[in-house]
Amino acid sequence: MLGYYLILLGSCLSSATNFITNPSNIWAPIVVLGVLMVSMILGMLYILSPLIGRNDIRTWVRAKLYDQMFTVVLLLIFLSFSTALCSYRPGGSLDGLGLLPAACSGSSIDSIYGIAACDIYTFNGNIQGMSESAYLLAMVVSLNPNVGISTGYGGIGVSIGFNLIPVEPVHHYLIPFMSLFYGLIMISQMQQLLVGASMFLFPVLMAIGLLARAFGVTRTFGGSMIALALGLGFVYPMLVSVTYGFLDYMLGNIGGPTDTILTMTVNWLSSTYVLKFIESIFTFNLGNVIAAALTIAQPLIIYSGIIVLGIGFVPLMVITVLDAFVVDVSRVIGERVDVISLLTRII
């Protein structure tokens, strides 16, 4: 049974470097050896301290032995927790609650890491689709011919110029709209990087933390690494899979099962409703212009509302929770680590 769990753990956690991430290979035994060595030294001190008349050392050794025991307990908790994390398949539960988009429901991406990465990747794809649709609309609108009427004789007369269809401001609006989205997509891309790294960060940081914790000098540093591992490697992908799964499910259900925002945009532009919109303009039936505009824009507005939410409020919420978690846990088991300060200083 232990062998099975170790194999499962190893295959789940092995990524870029098997040497680092497979706990059964190298670092778990090192942690145990480290703990044993330090415990042996502490045991000797415990035995020798009354002989040299230093009972305060005994009290100190007892506290350190407790820390060593706690390190072993943490190692066992990590092994069992990681096994549970790797063997847990949340796809079914998330799908049942409508928190899993169709693109991420394949059996090959069923772990919490795979689902989180797929969710954020799908969301970024939706943002890109939105920008492409905006570009397509801007391109079509820019085909609006400019009309010039000139009347007169012998160079004396009156001339007037205007756009044939008064929708030129749409072009003016769509270009900064695209630029804004391409700018804000950076936040999502940063999240995609973090999620992709979380599967690697969890075992690496946990390994460093447990190793450091085994030796007294680096104990607080080790505790901080363990807090970072839990935060970036567990809490963060869990949050991303729930929140972005919810958003991607909604985005995927607008339109048909195979429709993307780009195909929907092409459908609008090639439909008769656009002609009705133009006809309403030329007949100055302004009430129908509003109705036609809202009809065409309805899916686009709903789609863009979800995108705005996903690149505005949701990242703030996720990072706030992650920061609070890492700071509080690191304060308890090591020294205080502020994730946001780390990230912003790196950037």
Added chain:
Amino acid sequence: MMRVGFSIFMAALFALTALAAIAQAANQPPGTVTNKYDIIDCNAFIGKGQVGGGSPFLAPTQLINPNLLGYVKNGTYNSLLEISVIIVLLMFMVLGIVYAVGFAFHIDRLVAFAKTEALESVFNLVIVVVVAGGIGAVDSSIAFVSGLGTLGNLGGSQISNAQGLYVSLCSAVQHTVMINGMENWLGATFGLFSNQLIASITLNAMPGGFGINFSPFGVMTTLTQVFWLEQDVFVFMVEMGAGLIMLLAFIYFLFPLFLYLGIVLRAFPWTRAAGAAFISMFISFYIIFPALMYPFSVTASSAGSSVLCDQSNVDANPNLATICDTSSLMSMQLFNQILQTLHFDIGGVLYETIVSFGLAMVQVGVQMMGLLFALLISYDLMDHIADIIGAPSLDSRKTLSRLL
């Protein structure tokens, strides 16, 4: 010379005919209702998670999974509550063992740890019992807080539960921000079109390709920047309104799940901070945030007609009748602007443009004030509640400032 005169006469006749056609078609009497409908049917969206049906491009679509909807409606995630109780009982068992070991080996730290965690586990049990009472307590809280905001008889329907509040907010935001923005955006579009059309009228006196040309209405280009500014503002309104409605849906459908996840996570010492953060987010954003926005939404819905468009004002100034009827906003833009321009009444055009812009912004301004107020209070409350229940480092303002 005869031909020149005839050409000019024909050009003028053409222009006047066109203007008359525009005037006749666009000069709708006040009170005429144009075709209006909702972009999102808020009752269907918040109540059933459905959108669509109002547009041939969007058939009725289930955006929210019925299972998630069922959990939100019923107000309990029974299986998560059961897991929470089992975890709390397991923690009591483990703490008992830890306490025994600490007592036996005289390890004071273990004894202190067991005592602290035992208290936290009791607190977790209390939270589970309170939440197991159902979302009824939440509905009562929402009704109370939103009722406080409507003291003074601001109008609006009486809120009795969370769904009613969220539907009411969705409708208010849609009409005061999104549809208001869309209508005014189209109005500004046509205003810009007519502005550029008139400004482009050029009289040419260039016999033999040399002479002068003169744009009598070139001064209209000064209004162009005003219309471009209006464009940007109204488009921003539409996008922001859509984002705000989706935010309300996000909170309504997903935050109950966070509450129960938070209870489960709070049971473990190492995930206590995350659990406390989730629970504080639920209390601040599910209950307090929409309840604080509600009175501003009610005010915003009636702001447009009450400030400027009081009947006595309209009787005294007939021009206001055209402005105050927002369904005729675009007719004002076309007809009045052209007529006033032909009279070289640029000041009048600017005045009516700015007044109509201001009227549109009154509603959205009140709504935005409510949003800002509710956000500030909710974030602050979230930080304080998190301090009490186990996430003292939750500081949303610091996080936001560093992110920005």
